[in-house]
Amino acid sequence: MKKAASLRDAGPFQSVSVTDLADNLRQGKVTSGELTERALNAAREFGPRINCFVTLDEKGARRAAEQADAELSSGCDRGPLHGVPVGVKDIISTAGLMTGMGSKHFAGHVPNTDAAVVTSLRSAGAVIIGKTHAHEFAYGPTGDIAVTGPALNPNDISRVTGGSSSGSAAAVAAGLLPIAIGTDTAGSVRIPASLCGVVGMRPTSGTVSPAGVFPLSRTLDVIGPMAGSVTDTALLWRAMVSRPDHTGVTGPWLPLRVPNSPTQSPLLRVGEVKCALTERVSYHQIEALQIAVSALVDSGAVTVEVPIPEVDECGRVHQAIQSAEAYALHQDRVESAPDLFDPEILRQLRAASEVSGWEYVLAMQTRDRLREQVLAKLSSIDLLVMPTVPIEAPLIGQRELQGENGWTSTREALKSMTVPWSLLDLPAINVPVVVNGAHMPCGVQLVGKPGCERQLLAAAAALELRLETG
Template structure:
């Protein structure tokens, strides 16, 4: 087995026993990045010197008996939205090129305290505003499964890094699906926690209401390990909640027997590529065979309500960029220019948008009064060609944003945890994702179900 084939959990066992060193593991990843990144463009910054120093320190600490836990000495990548002291954080933009924070984001600090090794910063759609990671400033990230395809976005660099074995684990951010979409299209595991479960302090924002931070990893177990390190109340983020953080690994193997799983067909199954539909139906059969009760439910919202609620995100982004836009309009990519140039809703329109988001939150959360989990496709189709502005879904033309974010957005608006796990491939060998969502702060249950499906 190549060192870069080890999951976080597998590497952790070997590092603690000193069967391998963090230096060996880190160098293996750095060599792979050097070889593959020119064709994939998952990383915009590689911190090789910092990584080797982190690894050397981890080896010394482990040898001295000061083992910190399963991330100690494990190499990771961070999306280029997470502030890192002394390392450029530009959010994939020209506007913030050369911006070097003086301190780490809370999550970057918590990972460092857990002993993780920082390999570098991963590519993102400009200011996280898109689903393709086709970035006009840092270049397009390519899907490792087929280099002419998108990896998804906006955390496409993080998803591609996992698929290409260029990191043991990564962090993404998720406003409308930006952790789960790349995970689905790249065959990775991506978890968007409950709003308020993980701090966003020091993470470049897209929307105050809908932004989430979370892991993209190779396995559900690895996602649980990373979540354990980064979850918890942070006084620097007003949105975090002082809710106790459970042991996410303790019940991971508990299975789904006895769980009631809801399938919201009206909201999530109306338009799907045929191969995606078949894969999801087979996944539901698997969960049923593992002992779950699978029932059809109504998720409590309508598509028109979803589109209206999304205006909250647009309005907040326009406010966030008012310092630079339109005065520095030419420094933005064309797609983001269009988003930021759109008309702002008036007071009534904005009030209606906030009311729509409240209605979605209420509808989704009430569903968890009758079921334990919701299971849906993550995306309507598999990865499209780089550069396509419109894509086809089951014979219908639609925007890339609609095709890839429409099934993930509701759980950002509702603020509940949702994970994407691989559930097969289409005829071209491209990955398909299964999405599992749970009630507020029920990440442990979501992870347990995802693990049961993953293990089959």
């Protein structure tokens, strides 16, 4: 298959780590002002070609960069993100900067205050370049529905980015930004991370404050980091965390305990998830999983197959909870201004309105039961591994599949592997895996225990190191 135009790593931050940027800033090799101009120039040049930005905050970014340079020069060091450019998903409030939720309903909306996570990023010295594309109201896994049009996958601009944190994944994959943040309700960080070929993590709920983020499902929503590497993802997550005592991370900025060589990883028991869903995976995604499992074993981990049939129940339960809560949030808009919704989003909301009260209550009870059962199976396991998505990135606008591995719906396929961990509230991270002959990026998903993000990130970093060194 001939690949359409690619903008993968077109920008100035390709293969440049946050650690390197931080070191260069402190050694005087570069200023935050210079990094900010590089990011703004790249956003203006390449951003429109993949539609990954909604709004740029040029004045605000330059002002923040000037402050970062002054502080670093005076000895005030806010941590590794101090002076580093970052993108923020367009459903996360930014004071004085348009936040449109990807919808006509919020055209021209400018919040008066920052979301809590934005306050955390500013406190860490990060420079917010602008707002990144979001699927309308974060209500979709494709990333191709928004008032500003579809986001385009930098690896092949005829393909979707995945959603709903579409612009954040695309901007990082294109090298326009080193880091960005998104939200995840059914996989909205992990799906675009996998389809675009970057790292993205869904943390345990409560680790990052949701204040100031437009909700989709208050039960299921979380905010997650996205970056080009696991270490950069960890640094961004640490800056986002609102209550460190709830995450197992306390004290000063600590590096991940990543081994110096790929054969020095700590002994971990990793369970390979087995269920009906994991039998419905495309060839290249299966190969990615096999490569990752082999790398984990080579790194010293013990891998075992773990049957988890509960995973197969999660989709319908998640759908009931998300649908009921999404419609409750949008009922007034559906009734008063339905024409302002994209037709697909309106259809989804009208279908969501059919979830009854008793179905919602039963779904919440079933969620508790499934979580208890799955956690019991994890008592002797440190982490789980499975594909992040079962298919490659579909074409823009593609909603039907030809029955490959039993999939006929693009939307259902894309979120099938991520939904279980959103429902069960387990932290999960996408790690890119290079598969020879694959047309589009592939990835695997590591899943940890609640509140064990540090262990999850360390294991993901060890896997990434092994994959890079072979």
